[in-house]
Amino acid sequence: MLLTPNAMSPRLRWGLYSATGLIALFLLLPIVFIVLLSFGSSQWLVFPPPGWTLKWYQQFFNNPEWMAAAFASLKVAVLTTIFAVALGLPTAFALVRGRFPGRDMLYGVFTLPMIVPLVIIAVAVYALFLKLGYTGTLFSFVVSHVIVALPFTIISIINSLKLFDQSIEDAAVICGASRMQAVFKVTFAGIRPGMVAGALFAFLVSWDEVVLSVMMASPNLQTLPVKMWTTLRQDLTPVIAVASTLLIALSVLVMFIAATLRRRNQARMPS
Secondary structure, X not given: OOOOHHHOOXXXXXXXXXXXXXXXXXXXXXXXXXXXXXXXXXXXOOOOOOOEOOHHHHHHHHOHHHHHHHHHHHHHHHHHHHHHHHHHHHHHHHHHHOOOOOHHHHHHHHOHHHOOOHHHHHHHHHHHHHHHOOOOOHHHHHXXXXXXXXXXXXXXXXXXXXXXXXXXXXXXXXXXXXXXXXXXXXXXXXXXXXXXXXXXXXXXXXXXXXXXXXXXXXXXXXOHHHHHHHHXXXXXXXXXXXXXHHHHHHHHHHHHHHHHHXXXXXXXXXX
C-alpha cells in the first residue's frame, strides 16, 4: 500500500522532504558552481570568485570561434530533431500497429543505442565515415546524432500511440475521411504531446552530445561541447564556464517548454 503525504506521520514526512532536498542539492550544486564561476572576476576557475564581472560573457560573444561552435551546435541539434521525428514517426506506427514477424526484435534493435556504450557507437560510426570520407562534415554530425536520439523519439511516440484510442480514427473514416486524412487530422493531433516530447528529447541529446561530436569534429566544424573540451585541455579560462552556463540555460528552457506543453495538454483533456 502506498502512503500519501497526508497518511504519513509528521516526522516521516519531514524526513522524506529533507532527504529529497539534500539529494536535489547534491545534484544541483555543481551546476550552481559553474554558473557562479562564469561571473567570477578571476582569470582562473577559482571558487569562490574574488569579484563579479560580465567580461567573460563579452569574450564569449565577441570570439568568432566560440560563436561558430555555438551556431554549429544549434544547427546540428535542429537538423537532428527534424530527422529524428521524421524517421521516428513512421517507425513508431509500424511497431505499434504493424503485424509482422520479428516486430519485438525490431523494437529491441531500435533501442540498442540506449544500451550500447556510447563510445562503441562513436568508434563504429567514425570508422564508417572515415572510410566514406565524410568525417568533419555536417552530414556526419547529423547522422551520428540521429542514431542516438532516435530511440528517445520512437519511445515517446509509441507511448502516445498506445494511449490513443484508435476508434476515434476509425470514426473519422466512417464519417467519410480517408485513412490518411484520419491519421493526419485526428491521430497526429492526439499524439502531438508524444511527438513534441520526442522532438525535445532529440534536441537535448544532440545539443549536449560530446563523445560522438569529438569523433566527427574537424578544425573547420566543431560543436560547442567539442570546443569546450579542446579549450579545457589547453586553458582553464572562465569562458568555458560561460559556455557551460549557456548549454545549461538552453537545456532548462527546453525542459520548461516541455513541462508547459504537458500541463496545457492535461488541462485540455476531459476529466
